[in-house]
Each structure stands twice: as structure tokens, then as C-alpha cells.
Amino acid sequence: MVTIKDIAKKIGVSYTTVSRALNGKPGVSQATVEKVLKEAQKMGYQPNAIARGLVKKSTNTIGLVIGDITNPYFPAIARGVEDAAKKVGYNVFLCNTNYDKDNEKSYLKTLEEQRVDGIIINPAKDDVANMYDVKTPMVMINSPSYTGNHSTIEVDNAKGGFLATKHLIEAGYKRIAFIGGDFVSYVNERRVEGYKRALRQYNYLVDEKIIVYGSFKTKSGYTLTEKLLKSENPPDAVVAGNDLIALGVLHCVEDYGYHVPDDFGVVGFDNVDFSELPQIQLTTIDQPKYYIGKLAFEILMEEIKHKEERFVKKIVLEPELVVRKTTRIR
Amino acid sequence: MVTIKDIAKKIGVSYTTVSRALNGKPGVSQATVEKVLKEAQKMGYQPNAIARGLVKKSTNTIGLVIGDITNPYFPAIARGVEDAAKKVGYNVFLCNTNYDKDNEKSYLKTLEEQRVDGIIINPAKDDVANMYDVKTPMVMINSPSYTGNHSTIEVDNAKGGFLATKHLIEAGYKRIAFIGGDFVSYVNERRVEGYKRALRQYNYLVDEKIIVYGSFKTKSGYTLTEKLLKSENPPDAVVAGNDLIALGVLHCVEDYGYHVPDDFGVVGFDNVDFSELPQIQLTTIDQPKYYIGKLAFEILMEEIKHKEERFVKKIVLEPELVVRKTTRIR
DNA sequence: ATGAAAGCGCTAACAC
DNA sequence: GTGTTAGCGCTTTCAT
Secondary structure, eight states: OOOHHHHHHHHTSOHHHHHHHHTTOSSSOHHHHHHHHHHHHHHTOOOOHHHHHHHHTOOSEEEEEESOTTSTHHHHHHHHHHHHHHHTTOEEEEEEOTTOHHHHHHHHHHHHHTTOSEEEEOOSSSOOGGGTTOOSOEEEESSOOTTSOSEEEEEOHHHHHHHHHHHHHHTTOSOEEEEESOTTOHHHHHHHHHHHHHHHHTTOOOOGGGEEEOOSSHHHHHHHHHHHHHSSSOOSEEEESSHHHHHHHHHHHHHTTOOTTTTOEEEOSBOOGGGGSTTTOOBEEEOOHHHHHHHHHHHHHHHHHTSTTOOOOEEEEOOEEEOOSSSOOO | OOOHHHHHHHHTSOHHHHHHHHTTOSSSOHHHHHHHHHHHHHHTOOOOHHHHHHHHTOOSEEEEEESOTTSTHHHHHHHHHHHHHHHTTOEEEEEEOTTOHHHHHHHHHHHHHTTOSEEEEOOSSSOOGGGTTOOSOEEEESSOOTTSOSEEEEEOHHHHHHHHHHHHHHTTOSOEEEEESOTTOHHHHHHHHHHHHHHHHTTOOOOGGGEEEOOSSHHHHHHHHHHHHHSSSOOSEEEESSHHHHHHHHHHHHHTTOOTTTTOEEEOSBOOGGGGSTTTOOBEEEOOHHHHHHHHHHHHHHHHHTSTTOOOOEEEEOOEEEOOSSSOOO
16 A cells, blocks of 8 residues: 655655645645645555544544434435535445344444444433443434433424324324334333323323334334234324334234224324325324434534533424325315 | 553553553453453543544445435335444445436545445446546445446346346236336346337337336326326336336326226336235336345445455346236236 | 564644 | 654564
8 A cells, every 4th residue: 555655755755745735735846746646646556544534533434323224214314414424525324223231232332443433322211221331422313312411302202102193193094003113112102101291181091001102114003003003992093103003013913904094093293205105195294304314413523523511402303294195184 | 432441551551552451462461452452441431533534544334335224125225235344343424426427426526436336336327427526445336337347236237127027918918118217227227128029029019108218206106107007008017117116107107097906007116115015015126126236335344455466356146026916917 | 472663644742 | 745754552573
């Protein structure tokens, strides 16, 4: 690998000069700059970001830690942060925890060892332990900062849950279940909260027997639905913890001979790409995924730049009900 | 940030000793090791991978360059790579090119600047220019190595195209179109090749008018189908370039009042997660995505370890037809 | 068993 | 406009 020293030697200047020329710093004659650039090109010089990082104490790199790359929700966010990052010459390390706390911890450690300038994280669960000793600037998505040290971005999940439930109620469904993801998940809690609020507001019974949790995956949605359907007093509608779960619900419900939306209603959460497919047409709660990613990056940049006198922000975005074909309208 | 010097000072040994203790190298008394470890823990020491990378000339990091993180095909591969990497303490940088050559080039450059130990790439298009000057060990997915310098992994795309087409023919469809992704894509070419071979073998007419290209996205699938449907002699079946495209085809075909699979057949390619959804049930060509990722990483590791006397491999995996509900059986 | 010193490739004072 | 030097945090000889 060719270094600036090689170039310097070749054209007979000090390697400082080469460094300056390469970085467009003042104090080098136009002639030398040109010579350096030409020679660098010719020798196939590749700057060493590692060495630069060592002295600059900054790597122009951030980490993005997400729960499940297989859930289109996260790629959508990732696109937002990537695009924003690219614009200012930043690179992003994408880390997939598979909602596992140990994975998360190990990724966080690695990221700090790699000296990323900042981290955007969608915490795996709401156990806060992993976050305590992170010294790198970090902004959190879909999670409160229990330590109060980090800015957060989230959609108003309670409102989303409320909107979803209200919609189902107004459509005339009578017994509305909630099928969530991980039990210890903040977004889940908030969504249930909104769900319950809606039920109460419309004088529906809040029945803990039809509020169930599993994981944020399609399979879990299927299994839990099956259990509910086989129970004594099965629901005729479901508010799902996310769109993946909703998919599982739909599948199961159809397997059991129900007809959606006529005798069973389903609403999801996230409004992921596939939800608008004509074959699916899932009624769901939309959140501005790309924008969340973009915003997260911008806030992170703020914090990186003003590490000392930074302001911790809590940003709450508006969710929006998108009515499609898995709920009847009347 | 605390460094090994800090902890050396604290317990009164040289920092060399600390380094040795931390890395479990021989030549340090058990007592000192324990003292060091304890102090490191207490002071919250985080090794600096950047500094280490500088001297070791290796970063325990690889780059994974893919076309579209939004296509579940790639996350599936990414999972395979990640899991394999994690097992040996490697990290992976995920880069999303959006099938853009400039993005790809810039990511490749960044990756080399960051001195990743290796790269796994699914080239954006088959313009080979970007690959020429990559000096880092690299293995390619779904693309031949035109320079002959890199190992490659691919599914037998021609066979896949053949299988898909043969299946459609045997199901009795009469006029089978091919709706591909990017025109200049290797996998496309191979898939078309298999498609044509099947047609010929069964004495079907190969009609270039119903062989069309766009991009590997759902929307493109829709648009192209629409055009075909409106043409003079519309097809009654489609071999799609991938599952995303197939989705677009299905959508369009239904919009135009066709009934799948009775009067229109569709087969996709990749067997992405959503294809098995009950609402979709896409007949498609499966490829072992997770395994491809795993294998790619393992081969890359081989090459990293034996940089000098490495063997360029070309690995071709078997595709498999998965018959579901978008093609009739008879 | 431990330490001193060199050096990885680069940037940033500080001189001239 | 250019060069000298120190130093980023670490690993690795080479001494002792």
C-alpha cells in the first residue's frame, strides 16, 4: 500500500507537503499540488482512514443498531440515515441485533472500539443496562432514555394504538384483541396504552385475556392468533404490534375460515412497504420511517459537533391511520 | 478516553506490560495480569481498534456491498454473512448502493480507506470498471469476475430460468413473457438464457417483443406488465426477474381482470420471505440465501488468510423450483 | 517477568 | 511555500 511518504519521496518534497496538498490545505504552491495529485493518482494512493482517525480522533463513521434487518421497517429507516450520512461524507455501520441483548451489547462494544463518532440505536428491549456505559454520542429510536442522557425519536405510539383501536371500534368490531411483540418493549407498552384508552373511551371492556405478547415476527402473530381463536371467547378484531405480526394474524384468521374484513378486522403498525401490496392491503398506522432515519442522523450530528453543550431532545412524531382493506368501513 | 498508558501509570508498570496482560500474551505474572484486568475494568477502558488496526494492519472488519436493502433477498444474505462473521469476531459494514454505480464506487473507496480486511459485493451492474482497482480481498456474489481475480458465488441462474419456464410450459401456458430487472445485469442475462432454452426445447416461439427489462423493483414489474398487456399479442404468463418484479406483475394482472393462476401464470425468482405468505403464495425459484452469505464470508476469510497463494473459486449453487399458487398445475 | 524504543500512516503545531 | 517534529494508541522486537 502506498503512503504519503512514498509520494513525497518520489517527487522530492516532505510528506507534510503531500498531506497538505492531498487535503487541499493552504500553504502549498499550485504547481506542487498538481504534481502531488498526479503522482498520487499514478501510484494508486488510497488514504488510510485508520491513521487519520488515530490523530483526528474522529472516524466520520457512525453505527446504526437495529433489531431486525428482515423487518422492512428498519431498512426504511436505514435508508434515511444512510442518505443523510452520505451527504456529509459519513459512513454507517449497520448492526443487526436480532433483538438480542447480548448481541446488542457486543455490537455496542465493537462500535466504541472502532471509535465511531456516534450511534443510532433502536434498543433490543427496554432493559437499560447496555446503555449505561456508552460514552459515544448516541440517539435512540423508539425508546425513552432512562438515563436521561440521550436524545430520542419516536412516533406517538400511544396515539397510534389509540387510532388503530378507535378505527376498529367505529367499524363495529365487538371484541378487539391486542397482539404485541416482545413483552418488555417500550413501543408495545405505549401502543397497548393507546389501545386501552380507546376501549375505555368507547365503553368497551378491557380484557387482559385478549392482550397478548410474543415477538415482533409474523410467526408469533400466527401462533398467538391461533391461541386466541381457540379460546372461549375469541375476538373479532386485532390490533397488531406491527405489520409483521398483522401478517401472521391475517394468515391464521384466514386459515380458520374467517373472512377479512367482514367478520374479522386487523390493523397493523408501521406501514411497511408490503402492507400496501394489492394482495395484502393492510390497514395500519403509518410512521415516517425514512424521515425518522434522516432526523436521527441530523440530531446525532448536532450532538457530535457540540458534545459539551448539547441539549437532550425528545422528539415525538405524529402517526397516521392508513385505512385499507383489512378493516371494514361503515 | 482511558488508554493503556493511563492504567500503566495507575498501577506502576510499563504500558507494554499492560498491553500484554490485556491481550493474554505470555510473559506477565499472573498477579500483574489480574491487577491490570481489574484496573482496566474499573477505569472503563475501551481498547482502541483504530490504533490496533494501524499497527496490525488488519481491522477485523469486512464490507458487504449490496444493491437494495429493501429487497428481502439481501437482508437474508446479510444475515448469513453477519452470523458467520460474528463467530470469528469480525464486524461487517453494510453498504447499500441502490444499484447505482457511483454509489458503489464511492463505497468501495471508503471501504478501502477504512482498511476493511475484505469485501463481499453484489455488483450493481455488470460494468466492471469499479472492480478493477480494488486491492482488498473481495468475493463477488451473483456476478462473474471479468478480471478473473475474484472468487464468485452464484446460483445457476440459467437453470433457474429454465426451470421456471419449463414449469409454465408444462402447466399449459401458451405465451410466456420474460420481465427482467436491469438490462445490463448478469443474473438477468443468465435467467433469460435459461428461459429461451426452455422455450426452444419445447418448440415455443422465442419472441423478443415479450422479453423486456426495467429494474429489479415492484413498480417496474407493474409498468412493464401493463405495457405487455396492452400490446397486440399479450402473454398469458410471465417469468419475472425476481420476486419483487413478480409482485408487480401480479398486481397489474389482477388490476386488468385476469385471474391468477387460471388465466395467467407468474413465477418469480429468489423465494424471498414474503413469497410464501398465504396472500401471495408466489411460485418461484428458490436460492439458498442465508447459505450464500455464510459461504461468501467463509471464502473471503480463506482469501484474507492466504492472500498470496489463494485459489480463485467459482461456486455455482443449485436453484430449486417452489410451486405455489401463482401457477396452475395440471 | 518486565521495560524501552521503534514504528504503523497520518495531521498539526511550530519553525524557517 | 515548505520542512521538522511530535504524537495519536497500540503492538512488537529487542534488551535486561
